[in-house]
Amino acid sequence: MTHLTELYQQKINAGELKPDPAQEAVLPHFDHIAAGLKAPPVKRGIFRKATYEPVQGLYLWGGVGRGKSMLMDLFVDSLDDVPSRRVHFHAFMQEIHAKMHKARQNGVEDALAPVAADVATSVRLLAFDEMQITDITDAMIVGRLFEALFAAGVTVITTSNRVPDDLYKNGLNRQLFLPFIGLIKQQMQVHEMVSPVDYRQDRLTGAQVYFSPVNAEASANIRAIWEDLSGGPAMPLTLEVKGREITLPAFRNGVARAGFYDLCGKMLGPGDYLAIAEVVKVLVLEDIPRLSRNNFNEAKRFVTLIDALYEAGVRLICSAAAEPEMLYVEGEGTFEFERTASRLREMQDKDWGQRT
Incomplete structure (x- = not known):
């Protein structure tokens, strides 16, 4: 596995990218996540199964066109055999709603639990593009969903145009959503990409x-x-x-x-x-x-x-x-x-x- 810092420099040397201090500043965060994801599982106790250590994720926010999605794509491509998925946040939430609807039709009382468990067993890293929450149905389930994913050891990285505190801003029943913002700050490194350049x-x-x-x-x-x-x-x-x-x-x-x-x-x-x-x-x-x-x-x-x-x-x-x-x-x-x-x-x- 090649760390993102090396890949980024290779692309600069090849003329595919231009040096950008704002982009370079976030590379160590990605490298730290990659190192954690590639670490071997740890066995704690004779009769316990070896498990991976949790790896803190990344919430990368800033203006449109600063290169957030480009860096995230490069990072996901660099992970080799680490089970990961890159998906637009809105599309992911639509999938979750569809799977919950199917679970309810099958008589499952807590439809979110099996859906979250299914996601958690399929990946170690979820990479979301464009996290934004404008729909009350998303707002009401996203906290429980992410709590389950983090508890299962899934690492999350996401791009957004908004600082976490502005997610679902002025939304209906927003007070019920606020714990999710706290969860983001706890489980993910929040980094603002500040650049005057809109590529x-x-x-x-x-x-x-x-x-x-x-x-x-x-x-x-x-x-x-x-x-x-x-x-x-x-x-x-x-x-x-x-x-x-x-x-x-x-x-x-x-x-x-x-x-x-x-x-x-x-x-x-x-x-x-x-x-x-x-x-x-x-x-x-x-x-x-x-x-x-x-x-x-x-x-x-x-x-x-x-x-x-x-x-x-x-x-x-x-x-x-x-x-x-x-x-x-x-x-x-x-x-x-x-x-x-x-x-x-x-x-x-x-x-x-x-x-x-």
Whole structure:
């Protein structure tokens, strides 16, 4: 196993990364965790089974685009045979809810207990990307879940844009959630990555982000941007909003990719698009058609989607049949679309998204 400090230096020497003091400052934390995970199990007593010593985890927080997810990915890849899993936090919680629902159907009274036990037996390290808690159902079970994982010796590392004290801020019944914040501080080293550099934004600064018309060249450009920003293989992400499921076909490191009809051809509303905007930092949206009375419902949803992305400061990269002002030129709704066209123009600015 190669420690992350060595891997990081190798990538600098190869020209794949640039030295960054904020990133370098967190490397010893990862190296300490790796050393603990690779230590042999300890046997305490003649008749006791050898067990691994608990290893304190890491809560890495800071602004968007500072390299948190990149470092975490490198770290997980460096662990060789240590059973580990890297997953987006929201996707993980959706899995937990689904497994609890199945346990209840099987007559299990405490549905969380077997689910947590199953997770604990499958990994020694859980690496979460983008920990954020906005849903009351997550807030009410996450404390017990993590308590069970820590008790079983699972090490947790996570990235977040929020300091632990701001998790589930102003949420319903937040006082019931506060012990979880205390648990994080006890079981995980909290480290803020402070850097003036936003690498994700820098990669887009000055770059074209709106491609028209939709053709082979536009598709190739979109694909290149996606591969650069996602940084690896993506998986679908399913969000649950008031009992409905919304699926983003591809998601990784806060970057999502979808076609126009994936998001606007289905019966989605403002709450659905707000949920997407909470999770996604960059949206790659492909194949926006010309809009008219013939696809009026899709056009209305597109307007609502852009409003949600705009208000949340989400970076938008898209391919479209025409320039913003020429997307919707006939039929009911053309006047209202002028604001959307204006926002699409503004969201192409090289500094868009930095205000968040």
